[in-house]
Each structure stands twice: as structure tokens, then as C-alpha cells.
Amino acid sequence: MVEIPDTGPFSDASLQTTPPKPNICKRCCVRISLNNSPARQYKDEFMAQLRQSVQCPETFQRIPQNPGNSLVSDDVLFSKNSEGVLCDRTGEDSKCSDLKSNPEYACYLCAGILQEDSIERVLSKCRELTAQYGDIERVAVSCSNTDLLTVRDYVSGVGKIDLNVRAVFKWLLGEKLAEMLGVPQVASSDSQDGFNRDLVVNVVIHINESEFKWMCKPSINWDVFDFSQGKFKLGRLKGALENSSFDEISQFLSLPGEPISYSISVETAPTFVGGRYTKLARDVSQTPWNQQDGLLISANVEDVLCKPLLAAFSADDGKMHAAGREDIDVRMLGEGRPFYVQLTNVRVFPSRSKLQEIQHQINLASKHVKCSGLTPVTKGDCDIVKQGQDEKEKEYRCIVKAEEEVTDEMIGKLDGLTDLVLQQTTPLRVLHRRTPMTRAKRILRVSARHLTRSEVEQITKNDEDLTDLLTNRLLVVDLVTEAGTYVKEFVHGDFNRTSPSVGSIIGSRCDILQLDVMNVTMSWPPANR
Secondary structure (H helix, E strand, O other), X not given: OOOOOOOOOOOHHHHHHOOOOOOEEHHHHHHHHOOOOOOOOOHHHHHHHHHHHOOOHHHHOOOOOOHHHHHHOOOOEEEEOOOOOEEEOOOOOHHHHOOOOOHHHOOOOOOOOOOHHXXXXXXXXXXXXXXXXOOXXXXXXXXXXXXXXXXXXXXXXXXXXXXXXXXHHHHHHHHHHHHHHOOOEOOOOOOOOOOOOEXXXXXXXXXXXXXXXXXXXXXXXXXXXXXXXXXXOHHHHXXXXXXXXXXXXXXXXXXXXXOOEEEEEEEEOOEEEEEEEEEOOOOOEOOOOEOOOOOEOOOEHHHHHHHHHHHHHOOOEEEEEEOOOOOOOOEEEEEEEEEEEEEEOOOOOOOHHHHHHHHHHHHHHOOOEEEEEEEEEOHHHHHHHHHHHHHOEEEEEEEEEEOOOOOHHHHHHHOOOEEEEEEEEOOHHHOOOOOOOEEEEEEEEEEEEEOOHHHHHHHHOOOHHHHHHHOOOEEEEEEEEXXXXXXXXXXXXXXXXXXXXXXXHHOOOEEEEEEEEEEEOOOOOHHHO
């Protein structure tokens, strides 16, 4: 049993002397009237009180063709008079419109959240925050709240997902935001073509925690609040409400002791730019790579691509995602590796022609990283890149050094192999970050040949002695593999952790001198499909 001090504004004594104000706003009346969910044992009594107290009882019997018109109209506040009858008190006092300084006038079903003053206060702040964004096409509202609003929805019997306080608040605020910005409102942000120009307004509703503690006072004998987590145990709460009388549950409709507050943030929906990149050096990592002392060890592809895009889009942050990754000492050649950059909170949306200018600037500024095909892509398009990490074919070129002189017979054992199934145990070089297990991987096609002397000279940088030593020990192995194959280990065998390997096939110990990714088979970016 949770023990709560019986003194203070929410103690039993104060409740006996200061009963809750039974105000009901028009919007909550409509919510209740439109609720078609199975009635709880207390709801019939609650609805009967409403019907008896309001002069137009048919209001609660009729479902309007367009409920939105009822919800959006000017606020009406009902309250019990001295004779216990609900009366319209909207114009009774000018203080009714100031819920912040007069919470006693708030509706006790929604705690004032759905009343006009609350909506206008949030809208006023949104007006300030949205001023920095231009070229917006749609607006979406995201709202989160404390468990206390869930309690109120249980108590009032409005448990349907489309009629709870949070959902109706989102709808009301969204309608007003759409009118203010001159754009349509959408339930969620998603673009089917080009840049996502949706503005997302995030609202968090805060209610004084002291009411949580009061709700769990020992006199109710409910152990429904988890103080270690700071939230209700909703499963126990639901059961407790269903097994309680109307009088007991009515106690839960007390108003918060302090005005409700809101945290509001505004941002555009994530924006995605897709393309392909090539990496022409063997000392450039794909993502930022730090040494133990915290210093950047090399240039990286992500910075080269993201920094110009962040500046052009006036975005807060950017993150590159690619269809797989190559090691720092591996080049990415051919058409390049598919990638997309996810930009957060974009304020400027460049045209497609401007994107081509950005692409040109990137290629001029970097010697070792080039990009092509920069284009707007959607969130759905990006799934293609994610799938490509594990499902697409990839082409590699390996420069292999054998321990012995490479003969035509050795070349013949490799050249022309197809559908070679490997058993690869997690390589030693990645064992610290990958699960130790054996995976079956396929080499789809293999071609092999000797290197010419001129090709060897490029590798040895024209060192004649080294060229003479390596000329007959080097071979070129071209591979087409399924995604996820460890190519380096296929060459040298990784102490027999990969079988078969190039070394075991030709009968000589082998090592890999150079590795290049020649192609990632994928129709990307979408504009080029």
C-alpha cells in the first residue's frame, strides 16, 4: 500500500471542504455523446445527469454529420448551480477565458485542455515557432501526455481512441494550424514524391504530479501508481475503475492544483537525398573514425557528402546510410555505392537544379570521394538501400599474392567457378563486434587471370626488384558474391575459418594485397530506375 500524507491541497480533509468544480465544456459533451463504446457501469448515471441538466437533451442523442463543426465552434462551459443543475456559464464571468489564472473554470473531464483558451495559448506559441519555416506544403501535429489524461478518459467513459483528450486536442490544434499556415492538415507526415515539405508540431502536455499522488491515497485502497517509474500501472488502473462505484470514480475528476503547461517544438519531417558515391583512395573511411586519443584518423565519405547538404538545406543534422560498407583500405569504384542522407529539421528546400550544383561542388572539393545522381527520395524509397545491405549482389576485384608461383593450372581451378557455397565463421578481425557463428555464403561467379608486368609495376610503384619477385606470384580474381560475404577471408582462409578459400582451391597459401568493390547491383537512385 502506498502511503501519502493526509495534509495539503489534495488531502482527504481538503477534499471534504473543497469539492471539485463540476464544469463540463461543450467539446467534452460532444465527445461523450459520440462515444459508441460499451458503457461502463457508471456511464449511464453520468449521461443521465447530463441529459437532465442541459435544456437540449437531444444534443446528446444526435450524432452530427460533421462532428468537427460542433467541436470547433465557440466554447460552451456547463456547471452545476446552487440547485445542482448544470447551467451554461460561458458568459458568466470574463475570467472564464483565462484558464491559466483561473483553473476553477476549467472543464473537469479534459482539465481545460480542449477549451478555447488552452488551444489559443498553444497556437500563439506555434505562430512564433513556425515563422522561420518556408515553402511548407502540409502540417501534422504530434501530441503526448501524462497517464493522468488516460485516467480522465477512463473516468468519463470516452475510451475510444478517436475521442480521447489527446486525439481531439491534436485534431483541434491541427485544424487551426492548417488555417493559420494556409496548408492542409495530415494525420502523419509522409511524402510520396520528392522532398517531404511537411511541418510537424510536437506538443507535450504536463500536469502537476501532486495529483497523481492524491489519486493513490490510501482511502481508495488502490495500488495503481508505480512511484519508481513515475507512472500509472494502466492494467491495474483499468480494473480498479471498472470495479468502483460512480461516487468513487467521481473523485478522480478533481482539477489539477496548478495550471496545465505545454512543451512545444516545431520541426520539418525528415528529408532524404539519395545518390551514389565512389571512393578512390585507400585511406578514407566510410564514416567518421576516431583514434583512441579522440583525433580523426582520416577523411571520411559521410563528412564529404553531408556537410554541403546540411548547409544547402539549413538543416540541424544529417546522417548518411549506405547499401553496405567497405573497409578503409578498399576502394569503391564503378557506378558507386548507393546511399541516402537523412536531414533533420530542414528549413530550405533546394530545387533539383540546385542539387546538381551541390553535387558539382562536392566533386570539385574532394579528390578522393565523388558522388553522382543526387536527387530527392522518399522514406519508402530508402527501404531499397536498407534491403541492399543484405540482399543484393556485389562485384569485387582482388589482387591476390600466392606463396608459390602461380601456374595456368592454378588459374584454371578458379576461373569459371559458379555457385560456390562457403562456410564462414565470424572473422577474427570483426569478432569483437559480431556474434560468433558460422554462416553459409555464396560466391556466384569467379574469374581469374595472371597480372601483366605493367599491372604489377603499378602495384610495386616501378620497383624493378619487387616487380621481378611478384610478377609470377600475383593473380587477379574477380568475384560476384551475395551480400554479406567476407571477401578477404575467402582469399586467405582466416586460419581455416572460411572454407573453401582461394588458397585451398589452388593449393597454395594466399594473401590479399588489394581489394576494390566494382559494383553494387541495385536500381538506385529512383530517378534512374
